[in-house]
Amino acid sequence: MAIVTVSAAVSHVGKIRSNNQDSGFAGQTLFAVADGMGGHAGGDVASALALKRLIEIDGEYSSAVDAEFALQEAIVAANAVLTETVYDHPELTGMGTTLSALVRVGHSVALAHIGDSRVYRLREDVLTQITVDHTFVQRLVDSGRITAEEAKTHPRRSVLMRVLGDVDAAPEVDLQVMDTRPGDRWMLCSDGLSGVVEHDEIEEILKSSITPQDAADGLLKVSLDHGAPDNVTVVVVDVHQSFETPEAAPVTVGSAAQPIAFEQTVGRRTSRIPGLRLHPRSPASSEPSHFEPESDDYLDELIEEDRRRGRRRKATWLVGALIVLGIIAGVLYAGYQWTQTRFYVGEANGYVAIYQGVQQGIGPVQLSHVFQQTDVETDALPPYTRRQVETTISADSVTAALEIVKRLSDAAATGVDQNVDRPSTPTPTPTQAPAPAPEPTP
Known part of the structure; x- marks a missing residue:
């Protein structure tokens, strides 16, 4: 075969x-x-x-x-x-x-x-x-x-x-x-x-x-x-x-x-x-x-160029990583600054306190701290009001937080529960009836 x-x-x-x-x-x-x-x-x-x-x-x-x-x-x-x-x-x-x-x-x-x-x-x-x-x-x-x-x-x-x-x-x-x-x-x-x-x-x-x-x-x-x-x-x-x-x-x-x-060329070279x-x-x-x-040295040139490219690539990655980290750090800083414009009322060491920041945290990092501790004891508050403090009460500003603390102080003094997480509504003043017009003299 x-x-x-x-x-x-x-x-x-x-x-x-x-x-x-x-x-x-x-x-x-x-x-x-x-x-x-x-x-x-x-x-x-x-x-x-x-x-x-x-x-x-x-x-x-x-x-x-x-x-x-x-x-x-x-x-x-x-x-x-x-x-x-x-x-x-x-x-x-x-x-x-x-x-x-x-x-x-x-x-x-x-x-x-x-x-x-x-x-x-x-x-x-x-x-x-x-x-x-x-x-x-x-x-x-x-x-x-x-x-x-x-x-x-x-x-x-x-x-x-x-x-x-x-x-x-x-x-x-x-x-x-x-x-x-x-x-x-x-x-x-x-x-x-x-x-x-x-x-x-x-x-x-x-x-x-x-x-x-x-x-x-x-x-x-x-x-x-x-x-x-x-x-x-x-x-x-x-x-x-x-x-x-x-x-x-x-x-x-x-x-x-x-x-x-073949494409047509301008002229054909036949002289050498x-x-x-x-x-x-x-x-x-x-x-x-x-x-x-x-040339004979082309391989060495390419190897050296490849090394340079590798170094440039590493430098580019490093700069890019630094830029990304910078952006992330900037965003985190801006976010943290925003949290410091917020306030809430809570408990600290048995007393009512005003906190600056938000109640959340990022891992072990807390985004709030005690801004002002008051002399209002939480044990002196009525039960419902005390639970409100323990679960924290949000406030849009320091002024709002101070108003909440004032209502809590009143609740501790009177022993009467209040819904202190809402702004107090002033009691309307009764309107007096107009005096009757005098009768005309005959």
Whole structure:
């Protein structure tokens, strides 16, 4: 029986981006994903050009080492195509693309990788990430500066340290040969999937899907369910052992499946040899998706910048916390000042007293204190009046509180209960009848 592959490829623009800068390919022995960068200035062009050049090596190889060499040559050639294209079309300056590809040869696969697209392998229901991202945050993780969890939300998580494009004439590509066996399921994807869907969720979908097409569709759906802020491209490859070789037409998805169109430029530069462009992107680009290093010291500069950002972030949090605490303190002080405009009459050490503040407290802090203690004993008050004092009697002002105390003093002297929490009502004076008019004298 022969070792055969069954594959599927899908690509989607996502829910936020306006155009699809990803490209994917599932062929006879070659499977690849490219994620373009450069915004509207040429991310789609970069991934399409690179993948179209790579597709030319799809075919049979005598050994995995030969396939690995073919991958390397094709990637170098693709990089040259991108550089020449930028030279002929200056409006595309700064465009680039990631690229992850594998070629199956018998029981082996040759892998090539640059950027942050990924290659995974599902073997015996265990999903393993095969490639390592060429990103700034991955460098920080590898050096122990941050954790893998912190890398997921790091503000520089999209900074690429290696890509294909007009930024490097000889890009460093990771190449390796690995074994494969019947039952293996390989998955290649852009960061539109791996950046939003957790590893365990990807593993579960790959394990539960029967066919590569089901798996690819399921991964695309879950990415869209998570909001799909970036383009999403997925290629799933199953390795089988069979007496028959399935015949399936190669599938190209994403920008590589569309005709490549260039904007018209003012003039074409042909007077000198094209040179390297070290700037991260065209000024016309408005999508801050990816960057490339401008020099050998770029990583150190980014690390130092990250440290400065961390210090600024801590200082910002500290200032913000102080401002919030200041506002809270101001509100509390204003509230306390208001409470000190209120008064009530109550009992203190067996005597009637006037309190300033309100009867409530905040934890152990009381919001009132004795303003004036009188010489009226609470035991001398009639029962009902004494209960009123014990439960406190509110007053709008000091004057009102003094009036209440006067009525309490009267109640203590007479022994007669009074409803002292209400202002006293003066007794109306009887109106005298007018004197009769004198009778007229005859």
